[in-house]
Amino acid sequence: MTETFTLAHFSDVHMSPIPGVAWQYWNAKRLFGFLNWQRSRRHVHSVAVADRLIADALALRSDHIAITGDLVNLGLPAEHEAALVWLTNIGPPDKVTVIPGNHDIYSSMRGDRGVARWAPYMGCEEDTLAFPFIRRVGPLALVGLNSAVETPPFVASGRLGPHQLEIAQEQFAELGEEGAIRVVLIHHPPLASLDTPRRGLKDAAHLRRLLERGDAELVLYGHNHKPTVTWLPTLGKPVPLVGVASASAAVAHGDEPLAQYNLFTFFKNPDGLRIRHVVRGLSRPDGPVTKISESFLDASS
Structure with missing residues (x-):
């Protein structure tokens, strides 16, 4: 690696529900989700705000954009179509990567292809997904890991399953032998301690054991709408687990800040790999996108 490489990390856009949804997709889960949107979240999330952050990342010449899920709210076909248009406006699939969140795979799709519409942005064949x-x-x-599964009302937990975990372990080892910088994308926080059982990753203990082998250089996630850096001890160097605020928060909500995104710069020096981590976003609702913080995730320490 002779040049720097920048990766912008966004999450939890929560595009507003599309009106006029066919009756067969409605159930208790979506009804309660829609009521929550109407009562609370519609006053928080704005795609226009997310667009401002995306424009900032593009203006800074980010080499690639990664989005860790929850592009939509109720996991409905019209929402998935609108999100695909939004992704297309950001850039072509070779410049943007997305994984699904629990709101993207929200409840029964009754045979609809769902997030498979986004397959090119996951490096997969059209309408064919593999995680x-x-x-x-x-x-x-x-x-890219998929932690999103259908859940009952008032539950937002995730699960990877043994198949994904087994394949990921093999992939991490092979990529390490190739000398690649391994960046894991997952929607739910990767540790059980980072969320409640109702919202957390059900098999977080299994993922933790995998990561403790030291087979990744960086883990990125969303879901909590909060900027977070947690260091996980491994058999080798500690691995940074980095969460991010919602990219569309037009107002602060509880302990969730205004919209932010992560910007990582990867470069090597004589001591090895270094990762500069800059958080950019809004410091006030009507203000510009600015730098919130800057630090180094020093994998050589």
């Missing part, structure tokens, strides 16, 4: 997937972008190997 985990690997996308090689510059010196990075983006490993």
Whole structure:
């Protein structure tokens, strides 16, 4: 690796529900979700705000954009179609990677292809999904995991399952032998301690054991709408687990800040890989997109 590479990380856009949805897709889960949107979340999330952050990342010449899920709210076909248009406006599939969140795979689709519409942005064939997937972008190997599963009302938990975990373990080892910088993308927080059982990753303990082998350089996630950096001890160097605020938060909501995104710059020096981590976003609702913080995730320490 002789040049720097920048990766912008966004999550939890929560595009507004599309009116006029066919009756067969409605159930208790979606009804309560829609009521929650009407009562609360519609006053928080704005795609126009997310667009401002995306424009900022593009203006800074980010080499690639990764979005860790929850593009939509009720997981409905019209929402998936609108999200695909939004992704297309950001850039072509070779410049953008997305994984689904629990709001994207929300409840029964009754045979609809759902997030398979986004397959090219997951490095998959049209309408055909396979997880985990690997996308090689510059010196990075983006490993996309799918933690989103259908859940009952008032539950937002996720699960990877043994098949994904087994394949991911093999992929991590192979990518390490190739010298790739392994960046894991997952929607739910990867540790049980980072969320409640009702909202957390059900098999987080299994994922933790996998990561403790030291087979990744960086883990990116969303779901909590909060900027977070947690260091996980491994058999080798500690691995940073980095969460991000919602990319569309037009107002602060509880302990969730205004819209933000992560910007990572990867480069090597004589001591090894270094990762600069910049958080950019809004410091006030009507203000510009600015730098919130800057630090180094020093994988050589």
